[in-house]
Amino acid sequence: xxxxxxxxxxxxxxxxxxxxxxxxxxxxxxxxxxxxxxxxxxxxxxxxxxxxxxxxxxxxxxxxxxxxxxxxxxxxxxxxxxxxxxxxxxxxxxxxxxxxxxxxxxxxxxxxxxxxxxxxxxxxxxxxxxxxxxxxxxxxxxxxxxxxxxxxxxxxxxxxxxxxxxxxxxxxxxxxxxxxxxxxxxxxxxxxxxxxxxxxxxxxxxxxxxxxxxxxxxxxxxxxxxxxxxxxxxxxxxxxxxxxxxxxxxxxxxxxxxxxxxxxxxxxxxxxxxxxxxxxxxxxxxxxxxxxxxxxxxxxxxxxxxxxxxxxxxxxxxxxxxxxxxxxxxxxxxxxxxxxxxxxxxxxxxxxxxxxxxxx
Numbered sequence: 001x002x003x004x005x006x007x008x009x010x011x012x013x014x015x016x017x018x019x020x021x022x023x024x025x026x027x028x029x030x031x032x033x034x035x036x037x038x039x040x041x042x043x044x045x046x047x048x049x050x051x052x053x054x055x056x057x058x059x060x061x062x063x064x065x066x067x068x069x070x071x072x073x074x075x076x077x078x079x080x081x082x083x084x085x086x087x088x089x090x091x092x093x094x095x096x097x098x099x100x101x102x103x104x105x106x107x108x109x110x111x112x113x114x115x116x117x118x119x120x121x122x123x124x125x126x127x128x129x130x131x132x133x134x135x136x137x138x139x140x141x142x143x144x145x146x147x148x149x150x151x152x153x154x155x156x157x158x159x160x161x162x163x164x165x166x167x168x169x170x171x172x173x174x175x176x177x178x179x180x181x182x183x184x185x186x187x188x189x190x191x192x193x194x195x196x197x198x199x200x201x202x203x204x205x206x207x208x209x210x211x212x213x214x215x216x217x218x219x220x221x222x223x224x225x226x227x228x229x230x231x232x233x234x235x236x237x238x239x240x241x242x243x244x245x246x247x248x249x250x251x252x253x254x255x256x257x258x259x260x261x262x263x264x265x266x267x268x269x270x271x272x273x274x275x276x277x278x279x280x281x282x283x284x285x286x287x288x289x290x291x292x293x294x295x296x297x298x299x300x301x302x303x304x305x306x307x308x309x310x311x312x313x314x315x316x317x318x319x320x321x322x323x324x325x326x327x328x329x330x331x332x333x334x335x336x337x338x339x340x341x342x343x344x345x346x347x348x349x350x351x352x353x354x355x356x357x358x359x360x
Contacts, residue, residue, distance in 0.1 A: 050107035053114035059329040072146040074105035076134040079206040083085035087270030096270040111149025116205035118157035126333035127160040139169025155180035162187035168208045185336040189228040194250040233265035249319040268298040324359025
């Protein structure tokens, strides 16, 4: 079982009180309990004790060849059809579709484990990214409240942090993040890919609305942050029109944000199947177009990416917006703590061969 690396071996007498899931879940070592709270209709939370909180991710290159991340949850109630993290549920013998959307692994002790890890003399206080896999501010965070403990442990240890989210629950923690910023660099980013309400609710049915997320960006600006907006992914023939992107950049600029990052949709195995199932149901006239675009692999062809890059550059300049480098290991913003190395970071932009989508 691949669950063994996710949880400790201790269990409680009330483990599996309502379990109606797969045999794989039933055999999970370290599962404390499975719950179905009535206020989260249709969702199942599997509470586990994590052995570790910090993940080391290879691929950074240069002076820092590794990145560091924390994922308090696995699976995501945002249920974005295109979510690149879907294949991670396959490692747990769960499917990458409805199980990913509805069966959420909750590392209930993650903040305590993290606090121990960052107190070790060997910890180098490298920047840590949250939101690199599944969202730390998804709906489950409203029940479990794991992020305040994580933020506190990182800040008090002198560890810089960055957060990428689609969750408006970020607003709850803005005062705490302001306090953390007095101790360490803190980077904040909001993912807002779609600026058509009907399309957004079809593709991202569990997310807050675009307007609510833009309001959260504005609140972050008001709190003194310089938030970035990840307009990712751009969807061919759905959100790549000049009108859609122009409206998107205008609405982002109106929040006070100054940074927008974009990249085209990529469809790796475990995501591709669910994307095409949605496309066949909602936009069957585009199925042939997408099969042609993604016939050679998970990434849109170079010609399309170049065309999109040119359009984005023009509109970004028109609205007075900028871009920023990504961290090549984590795929999120390069930490402000590494600003002195920014010039070299610009040279080491993520590449397709590194498994990171091209950034425009």
